[in-house]
Amino acid sequence: MADDHHIPDRDDLLRMARPRADGAGLLTRRTFALVLAEGVAPG
């Protein structure tokens, strides 16, 4: 985003969400995934 006062719109959010080479400011890079293997949930 161009400056700190810019309110992100949907396009900005999608851009932020995609991986980029510099790895900065990405939604996915601010996300931790927990994968629940079979057997974690009874039944």
Add this chain to the structure above:
Amino acid sequence: MPFAGKLRIIDFPLSNCVNSGIRYAAVLTQYKAQSLIRHVEHGWGFLAADLGEYIDVVPAQQRVDESWYSGTANAVYQNLELVHEVDPDYVLVLAADHVYKMDFSRILAEHVDKHADATVACIEVPLSDAAGFGVMGVDAQGRVTAFVEKPSGPNLPPGCSARDDRVLASMGIYVFNTAFLYAELERDATDASSSHDFGKDVIPHMVGRHGLFAHRFADSLRQHGWRASLLA
């Protein structure tokens, strides 16, 4: 669950993570996990550990008390320390037994755009398959207004409607704001009536109380229980 010879179904969610740009993931296991541990360590060890990227396999460790995981939410609750260590803004909870291709950046973008507390990925399934899923009702803004896990009986639960004999079903993929996840799992852990499962307890409890939204996924998904049709 093996898939196509040397692969396992867990490779699908892990591949989706890496291709979406998610570089920190933990696989929570409980029973008979040795071959899964070996597979993930051998097949997914290419991430740059020196840059803090990793996929860890975490066996059940009875960190909180002496009980094993009593449900999916309890599994995450018993591993909140892992989340604390990473200190992410968002936590993505996935099942290991789904075959699909999904760009998680899209559900994350929608989650942030809607100022959601939590977002559930969903697909339309035939009404006849509803009993195998968490069935949902949503309003025009995508807010979840009803959620019933694996409904029994011939009729749909209140608030869940079918259109053209199709219903909206949860994919068992959840995005949470991290602070909200902590609070909800702490609350659920003290609820004696809960089975500590995301689909049965945590997600239904959020309906009407918190910002729970649905993200519509338009691609294919198969749970491993459908593998016969998958391989046909």
